[in-house]
Amino acid sequence: MLLADDFGLRVAGLDLSAANVALAQSKATAAGLAERVSFTVGDAERLPYADAAFDAVVVECALSTFSNKAAAASEMARVLRPGGKLGVTDVVADPARLPADLTTLAARIACVADALPLRGYADLLRDAGLRTTHTERHDSGAARMIDQIEARLAVIRMTSPARLEQIGIDIDRAGLALSAARAAVADGILGYGARPRGEVDMLTSARRCSASRAATNELLAELRTGRWRPRAWGRFIGRAAVLSWTAAQHRPRAVAEIAAVHAALAALSRGKRRTSSGYWVAISWALSTTHLGLLESNRSLGVANIMTLLRANLPAMRPRDGRLCAAAALASDLVDGRLARWRHTATPFGQYADSIADAVFWTWFAFRHETDPRMRLLALGSWTIPAVTVMVTSVAGGRMVDAPRPVVARPAALMQIVLTIRALSRPGTTQRPVAVR
Numbered sequence: 555m556l557l558a559d560d561f562g563l564r565v566a567g568l569d570l571s572a573a574n575v576a577l578a579q580s581k582a583t584a585a586g587l588a589e590r591v592s593f594t595v596g597d598a599e600r601l602p603y604a605d606a607a608f609d610a611v612v613v614e615c616a617l618s619t620f621s622n623k624a625a626a627a628s629e630m631a632r633v634l635r636p637g638g639k640l641g642v643t644d645v646v647a648d649p650a651r652l653p654a655d656l657t658t659l660a661a662r663i664a665c666v667a668d669a670l671p672l673r674g675y676a677d678l679l680r681d682a683g684l685r686t687t688h689t690e691r692h693d694s695g696a697a698r699m700i701d702q703i704e705a706r707l708a709v710i711r712m713t714s715p716a717r718l719e720q721i722g723i724d725i726d727r728a729g730l731a732l733s734a735a736r737a738a739v740a741d742g743i744l745g746y747g748a749r750p751r752g753e754v755d756m757l758t759s760a761r762r763c764s765a766s767r768a769a770t771n772e773l774l775a776e777l778r779t780g781r782w783r784p785r786a787w788g789r790f791i792g793r794a795a796v797l798s799w800t801a802a803q804h805r806p807r808a809v810a811e812i813a814a815v816h817a818a819l820a821a822l823s824r825g826k827r828r829t830s831s832g833y834w835v836a837i838s839w840a841l842s843t844t845h846l847g848l849l850e851s852n853r854s855l856g857v858a859n860i861m862t863l864l865r866a867n868l869p870a871m872r873p874r875d876g877r878l879c880a881a882a883a884l885a886s887d888l889v890d891g892r893l894a895r896w897r898h899t900a901t902p903f904g905q906y907a908d909s910i911a912d913a914v915f916w917t918w919f920a921f922r923h924e925t926d927p928r929m930r931l932l933a934l935g936s937w938t939i940p941a942v943t944v945m946v947t948s949v950a951g952g953r954m955v956d957a958p959r960p961v962v963a964r965p966a967a968l969m970q971i972v973l974t975i976r977a978l979s980r981p982g983t984t985q986r987p988v989a990v991r
């Protein structure tokens with residue numbers, strides 16, 4: 555569906571399970587893609603398609619589960635037109651070092667038990683007459699996949715434990731297997747790899763779309779399929795809460811860092827006699843703690859993100875001098891992103907936190923320290939309106955969208971500079987006068 559929707563392609567999907575095919579078809583119909591996407595029940599080892607019928611074949615996290623991988627590889631080569639491209643993404647493993655917990659039936663279903671090393675996939679495809687031109691490791695994807703499996707199991711355990719029994723999953727053993735998998739990823743025994751033939755658009759898109767964004771897209775797509783009804787919102791909130799809980803459980807260090815930063819901020823804002831400062835800090839803490847999955851494979855918050863969080867909470871400190879406050883916010887915005895890139899700690903967490911910190915700080919600043927109403931209107935137009943538009947469009951479209959990023963000049967960046975220069979050019983304390991009755 556992603557290929558049809560993002561690239562406008564005609565897509566034929568195939569799976570051995572009739573239930574999966576029915577579910578996929580109904581999702582395609584609900585997304586208005588039925589014209590371009592069709593799903594068939596079939597065996598990858600005996601594809602029901604003519605020779606050279608496809609320009610490209612994509613096999614996503616399934617090759618490792620096929621019992622006869624060589625047969626499936628030669629079937630994929632058969633249905634590709636000459637010069638056609640194959641994209642494979644799958645779990646990669648060092649089978650000799652896999653612990654016993656990861657060779658069970660459940661592990662087989664999760665693509666782990668029978669996964670090959672990267673070299674093994676290359677040999678398999680070479681024997682089918684395919685030449686490998688590019689490989690990539692996405693091991694943070696494996697860690698993310700483990701988080702998602704754990705979150706899904708937790709949801710099923712809470713909502714319909716009988717289903718787990720029906721499909722023969724012992725939740726305690728599954729927990730052990732997931733812990734073993736997490737350790738294996740950390741030790742480099744298990745990972746996620748991609749082995750496309752030629753320059754495959756699918757892989758470009760996989761690189762563009764981070765694992766946390768894919769999880770968010772999945773939640774938003776489900777919300778859209780449920781027509782945004784109260785039940786769909788209930789499911790959305792429940793699943794998001796489980797994902798947040800799982801992500802936080804695996805990042806205790808980041809949880810502690812966020813707690814320490816916000817405790818310090820709360821202590822600093824205490825003397826300000828404003829309960830709103832306390833709420834501000836509490837909301838910042840709650841938003842940060844519930845979005846730790848956006849840290850991807852990082853376990854710690856990092857200096858750059860701490861800097862961003864401090865900027866977002868400057869208003870809670872109730873600074874009297876707008877000049878200092880604007881200069882500090884501008885400086886932190888210039889430094890945090892660069893610092894994250896320089897230290898190789900840039901993540902979607904930082905990206906979103908940065909946008910939210912800018913939006914809340916500068917809108918607050920314009921309303922608190924600017925006397926010109928046009929400046930306040932411009933601040934709303936630069937930060938609040940784009941942020942609300944992005945949120946509404948993402949929820950309505952069932953997928954996260956980004957605000958367009960102008961190439962020449964960003965209005966929000968220009969506005970920050972204008973507001974700072976105006977603040978610096980005003981003498982002394984620049985707090986907006988409050989009417990006294």
Ligand SMILES: C[S@@+](CC[C@H](N)C(=O)[O-])C[C@H]1O[C@@H](n2cnc3c(N)ncnc32)[C@H](O)[C@@H]1O
Binds near residue numbers: 571663
């Ligand atoms: C781990 S799932 C991945 C599916 C999908 N790409 C995803 O990420 O949700 C593996 C899928 O391969 C399918 N499968 C296993 N053996 C197959 C075969 N011989 N032919 C076709 N599909 C098969 C299973 O039904 C299952 O849906």
